[in-house]
Amino acid sequence: MSLTLLQAWQSAKKRLEAARLDGPVIEARLLVEAAADATRADIVADPYRELTPEQEATLADYLQRRENREPVSHILGRKGFWKIMLSVTPDVLTPRPDTETIMDAVLPAFPEAMAFSVLDLGVGSGAIILAILSERPAAKGLGIDVSEEALAVARENAANLGLASRLALLRGDWTAGLGDASFDLVVSNPPYIASHVIETLEPEVRDHEPRLALDGGADGLDHYRLLAPEILRVLKPGGMFAVEIGFDQKLAVEALFKAAGAQGVSTIPDLSTRDRVVTGTKNPLETRG
Known part of the structure; x- marks a missing residue:
């Protein structure tokens, strides 16, 4: 029966x-x-x-x-994030509710009708930038990732959501090659797990997520050391950044962005009240040297 x-x-x-x-x-x-x-x-x-x-x-x-212990997102090939549904493969991180804290941080700063440019460094599946573009119809974006496989996933998601005309995707190593390009908003969820911690993670992450998107070096901070000054470099004066961090990295990441010249640096907790997103702005009076 x-x-x-x-x-x-x-x-x-x-x-x-x-x-x-x-x-x-x-x-x-x-x-x-x-x-x-x-x-x-x-x-x-x-x-x-x-x-x-x-x-x-x-x-x-x-x-x-x-x-x-294969993640449900890999079994089904999709995962919801914010208000959108995304295709997911083993080549990208599975979007997580914690990352939606970036949306809580940036959307209030950019009114719905405002035209602005957004850069997503380490775009992966496209979750963050596509969620922003879906909420802000006058915005346009650029997503960069070192993985061509990840870019293919982001490209598919942009097309499925009808956002391909407002999102350019580029293979690259963080901001290398951007030159004098500048953006109103820069977002990123970089690899931030210390190398020695990865083997202790749940099998769903350890065995099924791309190591490239997890490994933050010996102390988990390698990518922030590179990104902090580079994000400030490609931000327009008065522009905003929002980057995801590990729950115990607030002080270190805040210090890196302050040292790079960021203003108004603060950290926003996720729904579990863990420190999750460091934000700040570039001096609105700053000019290029």
Whole structure:
């Protein structure tokens, strides 16, 4: 006898609970919805709808992969961020709610009708810059990443969201090659995990996320040392920056940006009240030397 949507959800939840995975209720629902081509509303309104044998087989495969600690975002190939849905592959970081703190930091500074330019350094899937462009229709952006595979994901996401005409993508090493280009806003979620810590991370991150996007060097601060002066260099006078940090890096990263000449440097906590995003501005009276 075939499983119903409700039975499939309940059994999937039990399997994920037995595997001691976080969020088994939500993850089980997402996997059932994807395998059975159903929605959350279907599970509520039509709980006794039966899965086909093919759908049951797909669900079984999804659950086995999740038990092996493959992230749901990789199993399904997508992940929601802010108000947009993104394609996700093993070539990019899975967008996380913590990173949405950047949106909380920058959107109030740029009114909806304002035309402005934004640079995303280490663009990855495009999550940050695409979320900003989706909220600010007069904005245009440039995303840079050293990984051509990541850029392909960002390009696909921009096209799927109808934002390709407002986003240019460039392969490069941070700001190298930008010359005199300048931006009203610079955002970044650089690699900030200390090299020796990576092997202690959850398998979903350690085994499935790109090391290039995780490894911040011996103390996790290598990229901020390079980025702080470079971000100030490519910002327009009066421009704003917002960069994600590790929960224990506030003082060190703030100091780097202050030393680079940033003004109004402060740190915004995420929803878990952990320090998450360092922001500041470039002196509005500063001129290029």
